[in-house]
Amino acid sequence: MQRHTSKGLAAGGIRLATYLATSCILATSPTFAASSADTRTQLRDSGCQTLAQRVTAIPGSGPIWLASYEPAPGGEPLPAPLRQSAFVYDNALAGIALIACGQRDAARRIADGVLAGMSRDRHYHDGRLRNAYRAGAIPNGPVPLPGWWDDASKRWFEDRYQVGTATGNVVWAALLLLATYEATRAPAYLDGAKALMGWVDKETFNADSPAAYIGGYFGHEPNPERQGWKSTEHNVDAYAAFRWLARYSNDPRWNTDAERARHFVESMWQSREGRFAIGTRDDGRTLNGGPSALDASLWPLIAIPDAAGTWQRSLDWARTRHAVNGGFGFKADPDGVWTEGTGQAALVLLATNHADVAGPLWPLLLSQRAPDGMLFATPEKRIQTGLSIGPDSKTEDFYYFHLPHLGATAWAVLAATGWNPFQPRGCRANCAATTASVSGPSNGPANGPNE
Numbered sequence: 001m002q003r004h005t006s007k008g009l010a011a012g013g014i015r016l017a018t019y020l021a022t023s024c025i026l027a028t029s030p031t032f033a034a035s036s037a038d039t040r041t042q043l044r045d046s047g048c049q050t051l052a053q054r055v056t057a058i059p060g061s062g063p064i065w066l067a068s069y070e071p072a073p074g075g076e077p078l079p080a081p082l083r084q085s086a087f088v089y090d091n092a093l094a095g096i097a098l099i100a101c102g103q104r105d106a107a108r109r110i111a112d113g114v115l116a117g118m119s120r121d122r123h124y125h126d127g128r129l130r131n132a133y134r135a136g137a138i139p140n141g142p143v144p145l146p147g148w149w150d151d152a153s154k155r156w157f158e159d160r161y162q163v164g165t166a167t168g169n170v171v172w173a174a175l176l177l178l179a180t181y182e183a184t185r186a187p188a189y190l191d192g193a194k195a196l197m198g199w200v201d202k203e204t205f206n207a208d209s210p211a212a213y214i215g216g217y218f219g220h221e222p223n224p225e226r227q228g229w230k231s232t233e234h235n236v237d238a239y240a241a242f243r244w245l246a247r248y249s250n251d252p253r254w255n256t257d258a259e260r261a262r263h264f265v266e267s268m269w270q271s272r273e274g275r276f277a278i279g280t281r282d283d284g285r286t287l288n289g290g291p292s293a294l295d296a297s298l299w300p301l302i303a304i305p306d307a308a309g310t311w312q313r314s315l316d317w318a319r320t321r322h323a324v325n326g327g328f329g330f331k332a333d334p335d336g337v338w339t340e341g342t343g344q345a346a347l348v349l350l351a352t353n354h355a356d357v358a359g360p361l362w363p364l365l366l367s368q369r370a371p372d373g374m375l376f377a378t379p380e381k382r383i384q385t386g387l388s389i390g391p392d393s394k395t396e397d398f399y400y401f402h403l404p405h406l407g408a409t410a411w412a413v414l415a416a417t418g419w420n421p422f423q424p425r426g427c428r429a430n431c432a433a434t435t436a437s438v439s440g441p442s443n444g445p446a447n448g449p450n451e
Helices: 012-027 030-056 088-100 104-119 167-184 187-204 232-246 253-267 294-298 309-322 339-351 361-367 406-417
Strands: 085-087 132-134 148-150 155-157 212-218 225-230 382-384 399-401
Touching: 030 088, 030 104, 030 361, 030 406, 085 088, 088 104, 088 167, 088 406, 104 167, 104 187, 167 187, 167 212, 167 232, 187 212, 187 232, 187 253, 212 232, 212 253, 232 253, 232 294, 294 309, 294 339, 309 339, 339 361, 339 406, 361 406
Parallel strands: none
Antiparallel strands: 085 132, 148 155, 212 225, 382 399
């Protein structure tokens, strides 16, 4: 889990300022501006088409899970643990992106898959979700989990991470249901979001200082292993979902829960470096201050609308410590471009009024388009994150590979449409928090950033 980040701190603001100035000069050229806009439009249209095609390729109109990865063109087949896997996080992103594309019915099929996963688990009946399900149409009965048959041992295997429950994945599923509710006003989606976040509230909050929502649970039922570390990213997600729920309910717990998550995120701000720590160690108390993750640095800027102005310095950190080959990498001093994170950076730059800086990212993202339309997770053969998949990992074994990836495709669409997945429809970058119950459909604009 350790990755030191100790160089280039003081120069961050100067470097970003120089980069901003250069981009502004380039943006004065009509050709450059037109090219950037055209590429962004192409990225949006091709991404929307690809996601919609993945849904319509599954017959019927019932609930589905979309495969997270596809084999690389002309390459080896997917490793066994990924062949059937539909990760909840990737599917939540794809569903929200489809709503941004105006493909409401396609998004509903994924949202219905989330509801099925909650209500028809083979063991759990408490509102949680697994981290992954089996890709495809969901049959009647228990919702199938991914796995693989091993001929040598004559046994069926399931990945321990995939059958577990990470708090952040549950929250992203709730964000999808909330977005689907706003698009359809079907009560089942709001009820589902409440059930998911109710599970987060009941099962993952830990009051030990710094109080926050823990990582979740790892491994098989009936006794999965509790993961006591606390993640900045997970608590950013939780803040957004709890705060969103507070718009539709007079239940005071949603605001209480949101503030708990927010206080933790605030405690992770490292003012000297101008960035967010990724969270705590396994004890839930000790700061894990070494590694740096791009999403933990960027997401607070769009998930917490009234964030402290000093948090904008995390853009400097991202630019000086995560920039690589014209894009952004997952960890500090990265070994390659992380396509998903580059999409995240493009969206955050738009939301923070740096559309000109985001401009060069559009062609980079579009260049990652595989022949089948999905974006590669990375242009490299493999990139490191500096993190481990689970408690039984012996090394930092969480990697991204050169494979067409649903999550990367969805983030690129969200960026190209300017759609903020953390905020309600019509809620712009600086919208104020509300505790009032909101009724009736929103007539506001899409919840993308002001540009």
